[in-house]
Amino acid sequence: MNLQPPKTRIQRKNTEAILEAGLEVFSQHGFRGATLDQIAAAAGLSKPNLLYYFPSKEAIHVTLLSQLMETWLDPLHEMKADGEPVEELLAYVHRKLQMSRDFPRESRLFANEIVQGAPRMKEALAGDLKNLVDEKAEVIRAWARDGKIADIDPHHLIFSIWALTQHYADFDVQVQAVLGPGRDPIAEAETFLHTLFERLLAPSRPSGPA
Amino acid sequence: MNLQPPKTRIQRKNTEAILEAGLEVFSQHGFRGATLDQIAAAAGLSKPNLLYYFPSKEAIHVTLLSQLMETWLDPLHEMKADGEPVEELLAYVHRKLQMSRDFPRESRLFANEIVQGAPRMKEALAGDLKNLVDEKAEVIRAWARDGKIADIDPHHLIFSIWALTQHYADFDVQVQAVLGPGRDPIAEAETFLHTLFERLLAPSRPSGPA
DNA sequence: TATTCTTTTGACCATCTGGTCAAGAACACG
């Protein structure tokens, strides 16, 4: 078992290479679809060498998943109760969409895991994730109560943000196939989603300070 | 190789059982994650017997996928240019959400395939799917031009319907984990999505006959 | 340079998995 922070320079380099390779391969083929040989090759190591750094295939996967969880929750964490509600929510949408652009593999790794029933993540979902979402849902509910945004279900609002933004990473092949070549799906999505959430969130009877 | 429509009663029964089992197993584990033994067991057959009806694992998968494609496009097909625009679109959302409720395995089978790059479906996506979507996008564009609905990108509108409805099937574990027990996610989604699309589609300056 | 600790690897293994095959069981039908 390795220590949490790799000690030597060479250890750090190789564990990083393995995780990068694992991300690449797992996100493309899923856990069972990925092979140690693929990952080893992608990391530029021999299979036994790879297993010198991680005790098993599953260990690599688990490490990736738990690292990912933090990155994944970050954008939601950044949404602050004391900001301007619509702005805060639109900014959250923006951050999530940027993640689809910048970290599509991470998104697909996550998607693969969830679609298949999250066998290795259920606790995290019902734990950290649920807690954070519940907390932010309360913030959103308060905004709605104050008439700052429309009165909609906060949980489903958050789901809709996830669904709409991650779609552009997870279903990228489909999006590309349907749109055809020469387009920038995420740039277009930026505009579209801005409009969508602006309209969805606009309070019925605006209560304006300013 | 089997004839398209299974001849004998027993052939029909077994091929059906196999496809049902395949759907169950593939949708839960993905193509590579599924094993012939699992499928055979789920179908109540021995592995060699299963291979008497389908020449290979891939053949089962392909059969499922192509059958699925039709079912999948149906709800969009039903959206008619001569209906009331907002109604037609909301009805489409409704149908898609019902599919998430009634055919979650089909949705996940599809999701698995797309997330992993659609290795066995790319042609279908760029062919039938793109054609249908382009056609319906034109209908939507016309509605927008006539001021019947808001002027938004039709392709991304369709993507948003897919993303939002399929999310409740594909990411069901996550939705359940976050919402906690004792709720009916899809019933709630029905309300939420109705509101969302109503607001999104409402034309800026209503052009009303009636 | 000698010694020790870390890193790397070739050879190997047990198991799993997709798929084959020949022979037996069940069935349809005259």
Add this chain to the structure above:
DNA sequence: CGTGTTCTTGACCAGATGGTCAAAAGAATA
């Protein structure tokens, strides 16, 4: 009932795959 056809299965196989191990090669340190 007899016979040809369809259906089913136990035994088997080759290749892939996750993982082991002992020994070699490379740092690091003295």
